Amino acid sequence: MRPGVAHPSTGEPFKLRRWWDTFKTVILQLGSTGPMVLLAAALPFVGGLTLLGVQHLIAPWMRGHVAWGVPLFVGAFSLLGGMALLPSYANSALAGWVYGPLPGTLIAMTAMTGAAAVGYLFGRRATHQRVAGVLAAHPRGQLIYDGLLNSGKLKALLIITLIRIPPVPPFAVTNLLMGSARVWFPGYLLGTFIGILPRTAMVVLAAASLKHFDLRQPHHYGFVLYYAASILLAAAAIGWMAHRTVSRLCRQ
Numbered sequence: 473m474r475p476g477v478a479h480p481s482t483g484e485p486f487k488l489r490r491w492w493d494t495f496k497t498v499i500l501q502l503g504s505t506g507p508m509v510l511l512a513a514a515l516p517f518v519g520g521l522t523l524l525g526v527q528h529l530i531a532p533w534m535r536g537h538v539a540w541g542v543p544l545f546v547g548a549f550s551l552l553g554g555m556a557l558l559p560s561y562a563n564s565a566l567a568g569w570v571y572g573p574l575p576g577t578l579i580a581m582t583a584m585t586g587a588a589a590v591g592y593l594f595g596r597r598a599t600h601q602r603v604a605g606v607l608a609a610h611p612r613g614q615l616i617y618d619g620l621l622n623s624g625k626l627k628a629l630l631i632i633t634l635i636r637i638p639p640v641p642p643f644a645v646t647n648l649l650m651g652s653a654r655v656w657f658p659g660y661l662l663g664t665f666i667g668i669l670p671r672t673a674m675v676v677l678a679a680a681s682l683k684h685f686d687l688r689q690p691h692h693y694g695f696v697l698y699y700a701a702s703i704l705l706a707a708a709a710i711g712w713m714a715h716r717t718v719s720r721l722c723r724q
Contacts, residue, residue, distance in 0.1 A: 508599065512591075512644040516559040519552070523562050524687055531685035534570045541570070542579060549583040554590025556644035563587075564672045565687055568679030576676045581665060584672060588647055588664045595651025629659040636667025643668070 523530070534541050545567065552558040567580035632655065635646060650660055679685070 508595075508648060509645055512556040512648050513642050515556045516553075516642065516644055519556075519558040520562055520687070523558065527685060527687055531566060531569060534566065538570065545570075546579060546583045546586060550586030550590055553583065553587030553644070554594065554647065556591070556648075560584060560587070560643040560668070560672075561675060562687060564675035565679040566685070568676030569682055569685045573677050573680045576680055577669075577673050580672050580676055581669060584643075584668055585661055585665055587643075589661060591644055591647025592651040592657065592660060595648040596654065597651075599648065599652035625656060625659055628656050629663050632660055632663030633667040636664050637670070639671065 534545065549558060549563045553560060553563060563583050564576075564580045567576040567583070570576065571579050632650070635641075641649075
């Protein structure tokens with residue numbers, strides 16, 4: 473090999489191509505679940521853009537009908553968010569601006585938990601356990617799946633919480649995949665509530681301080697730092713537990 477020339481099997485283009493090939497293989501193995509995952513990732517973005525166009529009508533109306541607007545708010549987002557038609561960020565921001573910091577956080581979390589339940593149940597019925605089937609086709613993935621989600625309720629709760637802390641993977645995608653994987657439902661709801669509470673509260677507090685509601689305003693460096701730190705924390709914790717699980721199973 474000539475000096476200064478990277479081996480084709482270790483260069484960056486090869487790594488990107490291998491990642492892309494793996495991604496395509498997994499999507500194909502998921503069957504009908506593959507397009508559902510892609511839609512769950514894309515539709516909230518489209519719904520958010522749509523909401524931007526009508527936010528000047530919806531937000532003042534909600535603030536003017538606080539009493540009976542709460543069940544309407546919770547029910548609407550539980551359904552629309554659960555079906556990946558609205559982003560979770562919009563729920564938190566609207567709840568914060570309409571209801572204030574503490575009530576807004578409680579209402580937003582109730583709606584988010586409802587949406588998580590709807591998304592889970594949809595994934596459970598519509599995907600026919602495709603995710604578990606794909607993991608079974610990959611020995612390492614099956615080991616991690618069994619070790620992290622089938623080795624006790626406390627560990628399942630911890631993993632679900634860690635997955636929910638960062639905004640990646642997206643809320644609707646996680647709902648779908650958790651339902652397809654048939655994770656422990658009570659632990660899924662509790663882990664979802666604990667995991668998304670910090671970022672939901674941050675958005676609610678930011679929106680509650682706005683004079684005029686605007687979904688584009690509650691962005692500042694605090695969100696960026698939180699998102700970056702939460703992604704790194706969750707990835708490191710899950711990776712460490714996965715490594716321990718694989719090592720333990722390999723010694724058996």
